[in-house]
Amino acid sequence: MKKRQDYISWDEYFMGVALLSAKRSKDPSTQVGACIVNEKNKIVGAGYNGLPIGCDDDEFPWQKEGEFLDTKYPYICHAELNAILNNIGMDLKGCKIYTALFPCNECAKAIIQSGITEVIYLSDKYAGNDIFRASKLMLDRARVKYREVKVSISSLILSFNEVDV
Numbered sequence: 372m373k374k375r376q377d378y379i380s381w382d383e384y385f386m387g388v389a390l391l392s393a394k395r396s397k398d399p400s401t402q403v404g405a406c407i408v409n410e411k412n413k414i415v416g417a418g419y420n421g422l423p424i425g426c427d428d429d430e431f432p433w434q435k436e437g438e439f440l441d442t443k444y445p446y447i448c449h450a451e452l453n454a455i456l457n458n459i460g461m462d463l464k465g466c467k468i469y470t471a472l473f474p475c476n477e478c479a480k481a482i483i484q485s486g487i488t489e490v491i492y493l494s495d496k497y498a499g500n501d502i503f504r505a506s507k508l509m510l511d512r513a514r515v516k517y518r519e520v521k522v523s524i525s526s527l528i529l530s531f532n533e534v535d536v
């Protein structure tokens with residue numbers, strides 16, 4: 372018997388973990404997940420966009436428009452920053468970060484400072500926006516590589532039905 376051929380690649384696996392993490396987000400409009408992997412292909416952190424610990428999901432605003440303090444923007448911690456801060460307690464030097472969306476300038480700073488050396492993203496749909504241009508300027512200068520994820524599947528279904536296992 373030969374080994375199974377349709378197993379997922381490392382890129383698909385780690386981006387899959389990032390996408391699964393995003394499912395934990397309470398944000399009604401944007402759900403982003405991130406996954407940090409070390410040089411031995413071991414997952415050392417994961418995160419999604421959400422409020423800081425202790426800040427109640429039901430008390431803080433989720434809207435995108437209105438007075439600054441009445442929007443989600445001053446409060447939300449992005450997926451990449453959460454993944455960095457929630458890592459299993461190791462030096463992230465030389466690690467890679469998988470993220471559904473290209474990191475913003477604030478997350479780029481955290482990525483650089485943490486020692487992560489590669490960003491793998493699924494979407495770069497806001498590339499023309501100044502926030503992402505600033506992000507790339509910093510990543511380039513800091514020699515943090517970035518590339519689009521390589522996938523050969525467009526979706527993956529997970530079943531929690533025990534008869535499928």
Ligand SMILES: [Zn+2]
Nearest residue numbers: 449474475478
């Ligand atoms: Zn960010």
